[in-house]
Amino acid sequence: MLAIRPLAESERLEVLVLPVRPAESAMEGDASAELVPTAVALPDGTAEEAAALVPVARLSGRPGEIRTHLRPGRGPGRLMLLGIGDGGESAWRDAGAALARAAADETHITIALPGEVTPAAVRGLAEGLLLASYRFRMTDADDPPALDGVDLLVADPAAHESTLATARTTATMTRLARDLTNTPSSVKTPQWFADQVTSAAADLPDLRLTVRGPAQLAAEGFGGILAVGGGSASGPRLVEMDWHPANARTHVVLIGKGITFDTGGLSIKPVPAMKLMRKDMAGAAAVVAATLGAAALRLPVRITTLAPLAENMVSGSAFRPGDVIRHYGGTTSETTNSDAEGRLVLADALAYAVRQLKPDLLIDLATLTGANAVALGKRTAALYSENDDLAADLLAAIAAAGEAAWRLPLHTDYVEYLGSEIADLFSAPAQGAGSVVAALYLREFTGELRDRWLHLDMSAPSWADGDQAELTRGATGWGVRSLLRWLASID
Incomplete structure (x- = not known):
């Protein structure tokens, strides 16, 4: 074009x-x-x-x-x-x-x-x-x-070819994330998503890809992913991608929430809140597309991407309010709200990244809370991190890409809300500050990487209600452009 x-x-x-x-x-x-x-x-x-x-x-x-x-x-x-x-x-x-x-x-x-x-x-x-x-x-x-x-x-096309190639790749991958997110959940099972990623990665032979199914997830102890996906006839998956160029000096792990449809589980959503829940995997779509883009552009940074995929459905095998879930690594969560499922699959992925991958930096993107939209409106993601330099770098990349985020605090006073009488953590406190408390819960799984972790709650800006500037009605592909800008800036 x-x-x-x-x-x-x-x-x-x-x-x-x-x-x-x-x-x-x-x-x-x-x-x-x-x-x-x-x-x-x-x-x-x-x-x-x-x-x-x-x-x-x-x-x-x-x-x-x-x-x-x-x-x-x-x-x-x-x-x-x-x-x-x-x-x-x-x-x-x-x-x-x-x-x-x-x-x-x-x-x-x-x-x-x-x-x-x-x-x-x-x-x-x-x-x-x-x-x-x-x-x-x-x-x-x-x-x-x-x-x-x-x-x-232009007078000298060669002077701009590289810039144009980067723009094409960035737009192509943003459009891919939009396609994945817009696809109806009657098509978009966890296996379908994994198949789409496998197909897209086939053109990039240096990009390694692993897909874990239910049996392997059970054998390795991914209890959060298995619990959330347990109520669906379409079993959960964990997609792991690795871009590892020889000249990479920094290792980044990207994690994206991948709930391919969210009924709310037994804590079922009202219909108006459920009808757009095909978008609840927009975080996974963003990190996968950004990784494909980084590989296509051959960015000199190692990227391991994790996309925990599950369909949160209602059935006799669905996890219940009050269940205690054992996550990867052994931490347990008491959950009284099956509609707070995204943090359960992210907890597994974060714990796995810290224990097995040991990256320099850890970033997660998730359509995590409605509280994000209440606080910041439809166009702005909430950003959480204890690392001022990492937060500043991401915010600069987000602004340059034409997206928007605002840094919110990780109030230590709210940590007491996470206390459980029967488990290590309480996953869904009801005291309020929903986006902040969800971020604090995720922080509990970052271990020694706590000071090198950043969380983006991007539920609201993942979807546009109408055409506006470069956005079109539907999925926005939020995060792909920002991540590629940031990844390109890492030395």
Whole structure:
């Protein structure tokens, strides 16, 4: 869909997109804009005509603002004036997303980029275009229109090929995470998810993959995963991926909650809260897709990824409120709420990572609590860590990727809520501070890595109720872009 090239001599363009920014000479509050000089010479008279159109169209140059001008019988046949704001990566991402929607019924468009365009701008534009044009449909009906081909015109394409390749990979893996999350749970069993990962990893021969089924999980003591998946006819799985380049100096473990459908178990959810529970594996989708992306980009960091997968169903074999569960490594949890199941599978994965993998850094992503949305709204994840440097690095990567997170405290006063009379821990206290207490529970399984662990509660931002910027209605693939940014920054 997306290519970068110079302008061929005497080339006839059908749709030409030209960038517009707020005028440097504009007074404060003035909405005037100006055409941005492009890297390539435009067809005769095009630049002058576009410059004359800008004030007539009353453009402000804000990111994503678009006006279309028809030119019957001439080339290009249509001019699209595209606002790019301050020209930063975020502004270009918004511009690309708006353009993907405005030009959805076009066969092909050409974008003339500014002469001083930065790699960050190219990346923002490419990701905005590719992510906003995402569609997920399971129907025999014709797909709705979507932008098919885009050429980016620059003077020196080779200078931006690497950036564009990174943007393509990032968008491709984000779209994969969206596909996995959007897929209905009538299809998406734990085995189906494991099969999709196996298929995606087949093109990356250096990526090692192991899938544990119920028998192996039982033999090795993964009691949390087995308990949560025990009520389903589709047994649980644990996917383990390992990207281990020879030049890696840092070992990161990524863990993602993978509940392929959550009824709430015997503590059953009301129907309105249950109908979107196909998204309860968005954390697993994010860490798997980020690992595939890191391998495709050959990032020089070792990554081991764990995706504990289970379907939390209601049946005679479902785990009960009041059960005591023995996790990997022997820690026991008393649970009085089977709808607090995500932390039980994560506890197994965290304990396994600490005991067997011994990484330098430990990160988990989970659609863990509704309290996340109450505290921070629909677009922002909650971040927890005792490591200030790790938290700052992740927050910087999240912001650069165009996602959002806010650091919340791990209040030690709340640890007493986790006390149980019959087990080591109480998994689902009812005293409130739901997202904080869930994070404190997970921390109990991090052992010697407690000061190198970070938890992201990303239930709310994993799903969008409508199109907004680069997001499309449905699964967002939250976390893939942020993780890839962060992984690329590790030396």
